[in-house]
Each structure stands twice: as C-alpha cells, then as structure tokens.
Amino acid sequence: MxxxxxxxxxxxxxxxxxxxxxxxxxxxxxxxxxxxxxxxxxxxxxxxxxxxNRGAANLRKAHSNVIGMVINDLTNPFFAELAVGMERVFQSAGIVPFIANTAENPVRQEEVLKSLMEQGVAGLIVSPARGTAPGAFRRLETAGLPVVFAMRRLPESRIPVIAPDNHRGAWLATAHLVGKGHRRLAFFGGSSDLVVYHERLGGFREACETLGIATSDRLIFEGETSRKGGIACMETALAMAEPPTAALCFNDAVAFGAMLALRKRGLEPGADFAVVGFDDVAEAEHYMPALTSVAVDSAGLGERAAHVMLKMIQSRTTRAEDHIGAVNLVVRDSCGPDRRAGMGDAA
Amino acid sequence: MxxxxxxxxxxxxxxxxxxxxxxxxxxxxxxxxxxxxxxxxxxxxxxxxxxxNRGAANLRKAHSNVIGMVINDLTNPFFAELAVGMERVFQSAGIVPFIANTAENPVRQEEVLKSLMEQGVAGLIVSPARGTAPGAFRRLETAGLPVVFAMRRLPESRIPVIAPDNHRGAWLATAHLVGKGHRRLAFFGGSSDLVVYHERLGGFREACETLGIATSDRLIFEGETSRKGGIACMETALAMAEPPTAALCFNDAVAFGAMLALRKRGLEPGADFAVVGFDDVAEAEHYMPALTSVAVDSAGLGERAAHVMLKMIQSRTTRAEDHIGAVNLVVRDSCGPDRRAGMGDAA
DNA sequence: TTGATTTATTGGAACGTTCCATTTATAGGC
DNA sequence: GCCTATAAATGGAACGTTCCAATAAATCAA
Known part of the structure; x- marks a missing residue:
C-alpha cells in the first residue's frame, strides 16, 4: 500500500x-x-x-513529550517498581517515559544522559549510579532542563530529591530489634559512597544511642548491596568472638543473603538470629521465613517523582521541594527475641 | 555561562x-x-x-541511532535480564536502547509503539503483550521498520523471533520427573492465549506420550503466570480425588507459588511433591528448597536479539532467521522421587 | 609562470513540521 | 445589494541539521 x-x-x-x-x-x-x-x-x-515525525515538529515547538528515566539497576525489582509508578502518572498526562539503564556505571550514565538530551527530552528523572562525579549534572542544570533525583541523591547538588525517610526507617527497625531484647546489633551491607548508606546507618546509630545500646564500628559491616554481599557480611559477623544476635540490613537483597548464610551454618533465621531488611520488595513477603522489612512504597515514590517533574515542566522551573516519603516497618517472621537475653528478662 | x-x-x-x-x-x-x-x-x-539536536539531524540523515525495546513486564526479573543482555551489545555499537514498558496491556503497547515510531527509531525489539491483536504489527512491517520479537511470538506473523526452545525445555523437565518415578504429572499455570504456553505444554505432552505416561486434561491447570497463579493451581490440584505427585510449572514464579501452597498445607516441596520451574531466574537458586528449573539464558537471548537487529538495520531488510536458543535443565532440590511409587520400584 | 591536482572550507538547498499573517468563502445586518 | 464579522483554509517563513556543489588556498608537474 x-x-x-x-x-x-x-x-x-x-x-x-x-x-x-x-x-x-x-x-x-x-x-x-x-x-x-x-x-x-x-x-x-x-x-x-x-x-x-516528532523530530521535525520539535524543531518548531518549544517542548517534546518525552521524559527520560535513568535508572542505575533495572534488575533490582525495587527500581522496576519505581519505574512502574512513574509510568502510571506520565501515561495519563500524555507523556511517554523512556527508560535507560546505567548498570551502576558512571561512564554509561554519561552516555545515556547525553543521548537523552540530544533526543530533546522535556525532563529527566534519575537514580544516579554509584560513584557519579559531583559535577556530572552541572551541564543539565545550566541547560535549564528539569531534573529530579529519585531514591538517591548526590552529596552536594540543588536538584530536588524524592526519597524515602531512610533515617526514620532505620530508626524504627532498630527499635524493633531492641524491643525484641537484642543488645548486640549489627548493620550489614552498603558502602559509604552512597548517601543513602549514611542516612540508614545514621538512623541505626541514633536509635542505638537513644535506647542506650552500645555500638561499635566492628559491628558495622560494609559490603555489596546484593545477596552475595549479605552472605559475606553474615559470615564475617558469625566468625567474631562475640557475634551479634541481630542485624539491620542495608536492603532486602542483603537480608536474603544474610538468611541464606545462616541456613548454611545450620542456624534458623528469626529464631537463632534476627534479620530486618529495607525496601520491602514483593519477594520479602513470600520468603521463608517472611522477612520483616521497612516498606518504602517505591511505586508511590515513583508517582510522586513524576508529579514533581510534571509541575516543573509546566512552570518551566528547575527547582522544586524535596519530598521525603513516609516509611513503615512491616513485621513478619524474621526477628525472634534474643535467645540469651530472652531467658532472663524478655519472657 | x-x-x-x-x-x-x-x-x-x-x-x-x-x-x-x-x-x-x-x-x-x-x-x-x-x-x-x-x-x-x-x-x-x-x-x-x-x-x-538529533531531531534536526534525523531530518536529513537516513536513520537514527536509537532503537526501542518494548517489554511486557518490567517487574519480572526475567525480562530485566533480557534487557540487560541487549544493552551490552547495543552499547558497543554506539546505539542507545530506550526501554518502554507495556505492563501486559495491548492498548498501552499501541501507544508506546506509536510514540517510538514518531521518535524515529531505527528498529524495535518487542516482547508482545498478552492479547495483542494479530494485526498490531502490520503497520510497522509495511513501514519497513526492522522488528524482532523476543521471547514471545504472535500466532501468525513473519517477524523474526528470538526465543528459547520451549518445547525441548518442557520435554527435558518432564523426562526428569518421570525419571524420578512420578507417574501422575500436572502442568501448572499459563493460558492458551500465549504461544509460549502451547510450546511448553506441547513439550510436556509429547514427553508424557513418548515415555508412556497417561495425561489427562484434568491435570492441566491454567492460571496466572505469577506466584498467585501457582498457589491457585496447587490448591485445586491437591483438592482432587487423585492428586498429582509432581508438576511442571509454566515459569518460576508459578513454581514459587506452588511451593508456597505446599508449605501452607504442611507439605514439604521436593519431598512430598516435586516441582519444576521454567526460566531459571536468579532467585531459583536461592530459594528454599532450591528450585529445579529450565535455564533459558535470557541475557544471552537478549544479546542475540540485539545482534539480529543490528544486522537487519545494516542490510536494510525486514526479514531474518528465527533463533531458537538452547536450554538446559538445572537440577536442584525441588524434586524428590515419588513417595508412593518410590517404595516399590525406585529404591 | 601556468594549468592541473589536492586539501580545506563554505554557501545554500533540502528535510517535515508549526504558526503567523493572509486570503477566500459564508453568513448576518442594514 | 453592500459592508462587516466570522469561519475555514492557505502560503511561506522559520526551526537546526546534513550534504552536494562550488570556491579558495596550497601544492605540484611541466
């Protein structure tokens, strides 16, 4: 035809x-x-x-109808959910979001960002890759392109951030463990080049302090934010002279790894060692034992990020308020009382 | 500045x-x-x-450097891996893949496809949404745009397909169950509007026939291709007068659901009922018990799809060979021998 | 020196839209 | 019937590139 x-x-x-x-x-x-x-x-x-031919049209029109989502790890279901939340909002606004994956690689991120800009996107929602240089987004800012960070932020930047209340989440989870009678608490996974890490660890530390629990840097185990990282952390922890009895994990993947390592040693997660995760991915509910975790409502945060972006585009501004999303602790089966302490005072 | x-x-x-x-x-x-x-x-x-300004440039140049990946369910880690494999190849070819999610919704898919075309993509890699109308890709074909289907195909279309050998995978898995002494085999999950379903079920049926096992339509349980679907299938199956002793599941998610349902009834997956999954997602290895599953190498298929696309673009053709990827059964802990038969003849 | 050849650089006409300023057609008021 | 107001349709100049054909400058062979 x-x-x-x-x-x-x-x-x-x-x-x-x-x-x-x-x-x-x-x-x-x-x-x-x-x-x-x-x-x-x-x-x-x-x-x-x-x-x-939208390219030809954009030559004359002020702005395009595509916005870019730059995500650091698409294989993490957590980010996929974030993406889904955003899509819901954009769709109803007649905007098509294109997703690009950086695979946690700053160089790749640079390429992706460049390509998206060349394509003439109206805005960018970014979860920056680990190790992103502080000035990496300077260009976008001066170009006047609306950018919002989702989930992660960069140390010093004026770009608005949509993220969960990491500090409070960690606080709640820590308090839960203390309430179960645990006194020797560890923090598993993550590393200090992530702002999120400092927030979560900060909440952990503050809770310990407030509740009169001694913390020690020897109970803070940095590691990959994956199952593998969780396994490694747990193994090092159990090899200590005085091992912890409970751990707050940087995220759910680390928690799954930690539980795996327990099983491998013949210990029962929940009963012999309490584990709390962070993010509450779909899998947490179905794990054996079901994982107690801090729910962050990633789809909701995605929706929020999309709304903020829409508003920025509409008002042609590059500034917006940060949005810190509420969190709540979902208690399941992965944290029993401290065995040793339990005998004496925790009934 | x-x-x-x-x-x-x-x-x-x-x-x-x-x-x-x-x-x-x-x-x-x-x-x-x-x-x-x-x-x-x-x-x-x-x-x-x-x-x-790539839009302006494309006005003169023959073709752009972006290709679109249209995926039916981004939250399924399986598809995320597929995407990652493609990205690896495209990156080294200087092509930027933009991913769009259809959330298994044909209407949304239509929009996404339209938008991608308007954007002037050089090609499209698509895993079509369930329920896609047979003619949905007619337009793209007549437009002479290279399109490749990944993982899924449409009933009648000349578009090249990159997919695993579903038939053989199901055959292998079924033979494994039979080898363990099972004689009453069920097939869990999926529905007949998916071509993949017919392929997998076909392999199952053929294996049963070849190996002299009686099959009955009453042992074929259609259902959602998710955990929830798996739970439902298992519950109906166990309620039968003569329940099966083993099941081949449409995919891993269904298998996880089936195992969950077993646990809920106080039965131990593997020992009391054998379960085999399909796809071998990362989680399968770490589940309790570790899931026996048919590995399809999704990242590898993604790479292959990308290569085919590259070749099509280069030779400005809209045709290419199908590619059926090798599969292999990864045996783990979710299939013990049939209890009842085991007493007598399986040692 | 001259003409031919090579090397660098440059105008200008596309490409497929949008949108402003016009033109043309239709209707209404008197 | 004429003038004006409104509705509908149109031509042409952008928009930011690419690429061809043409020019200008430098090099070479005689």
Missing amino acids: ASRAKATILDIAREAGVSKSTVSLVLQGSGLIRPETAVKVRKAIEDVGYVY | ASRAKATILDIAREAGVSKSTVSLVLQGSGLIRPETAVKVRKAIEDVGYVY
Whole structure:
C-alpha cells in the first residue's frame, strides 16, 4: 500500500486535496477545521500509512513529550517498581517515559544522559549510579532542563530529591530489634559512597544511642548491596568472638543473603538470629521465613517523582521541594527475641 | 555561562570564526578538516554549552541511532535480564536502547509503539503483550521498520523471533520427573492465549506420550503466570480425588507459588511433591528448597536479539532467521522421587 | 609562470513540521 | 445589494541539521 519513501503531511495534503497547513491543524486536533474536512484528512492519513515525525515538529515547538528515566539497576525489582509508578502518572498526562539503564556505571550514565538530551527530552528523572562525579549534572542544570533525583541523591547538588525517610526507617527497625531484647546489633551491607548508606546507618546509630545500646564500628559491616554481599557480611559477623544476635540490613537483597548464610551454618533465621531488611520488595513477603522489612512504597515514590517533574515542566522551573516519603516497618517472621537475653528478662 | 536560548551550530560557527558546515563536519568527526581548526571548533562547542539536536539531524540523515525495546513486564526479573543482555551489545555499537514498558496491556503497547515510531527509531525489539491483536504489527512491517520479537511470538506473523526452545525445555523437565518415578504429572499455570504456553505444554505432552505416561486434561491447570497463579493451581490440584505427585510449572514464579501452597498445607516441596520451574531466574537458586528449573539464558537471548537487529538495520531488510536458543535443565532440590511409587520400584 | 591536482572550507538547498499573517468563502445586518 | 464579522483554509517563513556543489588556498608537474 504505502509507497517506499516515508509519507509526509504534503502527501496527505495532496491525497486529501487540502493544504499542508490544514493537515497540520487536523493532526493537532484544532477546532478550526470543518468536521467534514477533518474526516477527509484523517482518511488520507490512514490511506498513505503516515507516521508523524516528532523530530521535525520539535524543531518548531518549544517542548517534546518525552521524559527520560535513568535508572542505575533495572534488575533490582525495587527500581522496576519505581519505574512502574512513574509510568502510571506520565501515561495519563500524555507523556511517554523512556527508560535507560546505567548498570551502576558512571561512564554509561554519561552516555545515556547525553543521548537523552540530544533526543530533546522535556525532563529527566534519575537514580544516579554509584560513584557519579559531583559535577556530572552541572551541564543539565545550566541547560535549564528539569531534573529530579529519585531514591538517591548526590552529596552536594540543588536538584530536588524524592526519597524515602531512610533515617526514620532505620530508626524504627532498630527499635524493633531492641524491643525484641537484642543488645548486640549489627548493620550489614552498603558502602559509604552512597548517601543513602549514611542516612540508614545514621538512623541505626541514633536509635542505638537513644535506647542506650552500645555500638561499635566492628559491628558495622560494609559490603555489596546484593545477596552475595549479605552472605559475606553474615559470615564475617558469625566468625567474631562475640557475634551479634541481630542485624539491620542495608536492603532486602542483603537480608536474603544474610538468611541464606545462616541456613548454611545450620542456624534458623528469626529464631537463632534476627534479620530486618529495607525496601520491602514483593519477594520479602513470600520468603521463608517472611522477612520483616521497612516498606518504602517505591511505586508511590515513583508517582510522586513524576508529579514533581510534571509541575516543573509546566512552570518551566528547575527547582522544586524535596519530598521525603513516609516509611513503615512491616513485621513478619524474621526477628525472634534474643535467645540469651530472652531467658532472663524478655519472657 | 550559556545564554538562555539553546545554542546551535551557527552560534558555534560564529564563536569559532568558521562556517556552520565546518562545525557540522567536526561534529561528525570528518577527517577533512584541519586539526587546528577542529580544536578551535571543539573549544567553542564547550564554551557555548552546545547540545546536539538529533531531531534536526534525523531530518536529513537516513536513520537514527536509537532503537526501542518494548517489554511486557518490567517487574519480572526475567525480562530485566533480557534487557540487560541487549544493552551490552547495543552499547558497543554506539546505539542507545530506550526501554518502554507495556505492563501486559495491548492498548498501552499501541501507544508506546506509536510514540517510538514518531521518535524515529531505527528498529524495535518487542516482547508482545498478552492479547495483542494479530494485526498490531502490520503497520510497522509495511513501514519497513526492522522488528524482532523476543521471547514471545504472535500466532501468525513473519517477524523474526528470538526465543528459547520451549518445547525441548518442557520435554527435558518432564523426562526428569518421570525419571524420578512420578507417574501422575500436572502442568501448572499459563493460558492458551500465549504461544509460549502451547510450546511448553506441547513439550510436556509429547514427553508424557513418548515415555508412556497417561495425561489427562484434568491435570492441566491454567492460571496466572505469577506466584498467585501457582498457589491457585496447587490448591485445586491437591483438592482432587487423585492428586498429582509432581508438576511442571509454566515459569518460576508459578513454581514459587506452588511451593508456597505446599508449605501452607504442611507439605514439604521436593519431598512430598516435586516441582519444576521454567526460566531459571536468579532467585531459583536461592530459594528454599532450591528450585529445579529450565535455564533459558535470557541475557544471552537478549544479546542475540540485539545482534539480529543490528544486522537487519545494516542490510536494510525486514526479514531474518528465527533463533531458537538452547536450554538446559538445572537440577536442584525441588524434586524428590515419588513417595508412593518410590517404595516399590525406585529404591 | 601556468594549468592541473589536492586539501580545506563554505554557501545554500533540502528535510517535515508549526504558526503567523493572509486570503477566500459564508453568513448576518442594514 | 453592500459592508462587516466570522469561519475555514492557505502560503511561506522559520526551526537546526546534513550534504552536494562550488570556491579558495596550497601544492605540484611541466
């Protein structure tokens, strides 16, 4: 049907016997054209197999309808959920979000960012890769492009952030463990080049202090934020002279790893060692034992980030308020009372 | 630094004291320009904070450097891995893949496809949403756009497919169960609107027939391809007068659900009922018990799909060979021998 | 020196839209 | 019937690139 060369509005115009301007108007749904004419034009559009060329249009129009989502690890279901939340909002605003994965690689991130800009996106929602240089987003800022950070932030930047209340989440989880009678608490996973790490660890430390629990740097185990990292942390911890009896994990993946390591040593997660996760991914509920975790509502945060972005685009500004999302501790089966202390005082 | 209005190559030309053509040549890395001139131009580019306008360029150039990946369910880690494999290949070819999620919704898929085309993508890699209309890709075909299906296919279409050998995978898994002494085998999850379902179920049926096992439609349980679906299947199955002793599950998610349902009834997966999954997602290895599953190498299939796409773009064709990826059964702990039969003949 | 050849650089015409300023057609008021 | 107001449709100039054909400058062979 369609000829080999791509059809343009001029082809449609010829086909329908009108001018290209009329076709353009129809395409934009303008009320200025007579209904019968519109019908005629739309038929011609069908007939020639026309596809709109947004690149050409953007040459004249102020802004495009695509926004980019730059995500550091797509294989983490947590980020996938974030993406899904954003999509929900954008879809209803007629905006198409394109997702790009940086695989936690700053160089790749640079490329992706460049490509998205060249494509003329209207805005960018970014969860920056670990190890991103402090100035990496300077260019975007000076270009006046709306950018919001999701989940993660960069040490010093004026870019608005949408993230959960990491400090409070860690506080709640720690208090829960203390309430169960644990006195020797560890923190598993993560590393200090992540701002989130400092927030979560900070909440842990503050809770310990407030509740009169001694903390020691020897009970803080840095590690990968994956199952593997969790296994490693647990193994080192159990090898100590005086091992901890409970651990707050940087995220759920680390917690799953920690529980795996326990099993491998013949210990029962929950009963022999209490584990709390962070993020509350879908899997947490179905694990054996079901994981107690800090729920952050990632889809909700995604929606929020999308709304903020929409507002920024609308008001053509590059500034917005940070949004710190509420968290809550979901208690399941992975934290029993401290065995040793339990005998004496915890009934 | 940068002025408010976007800088164009004309601004650069003025700044560097050359013509716009020279700037364009530098941008394309042409060897025709004198090195000193190139340096001067590049400096000017830095100074004015220029960002390349790919939309304008595509107006003249034949094709863009972006290809679209349309995925039906981003929250399934399986698809995320597929995406990661593709990205690896495209990155080294200087192509930027944009991912879009259809959330298993044909309407959304239509929008996403439209948007991607308008954006002028060079090609499309698609895992079609369930319930996609047979003609949904007709337009793309006639437009001469290279399209590859990944993992899933549409009933009748000439679009090349990259997918695992579902038939053989199911065959292997079924034979494994039979080898363990099971004689009453069920198939859990999936539904007949998916081509993949017919392939997997076909392999199951053929293996049963070849190995002399009776099958009955009453042992084929359709259901959602999720944990929830797996739970439902298992519950219905166990309620039967003569329940099966083993099940091949449509995918790993269904298998996890089935095992969950067993536990809920006080039965031990592996010992009391054998379960095999399909896809071998990362989680399978770490589950309790570790899940026996058919590994499909999704990242590898992603790479392959990307290569096929690259070749299609290069040779400006819309045809390519299908590629059926090898599978292999990873035996873990979720399938013990049939208890009842075991007494008698399976030692 | 001259003409031919090579090397660098440059105008200008596309590319497919949008949108402003016009033109043309239709209707209304007198 | 004429003038004005409104509705509908249109031509043409952008927008930021690429690329061809043309020019200008430098090099070479005679």
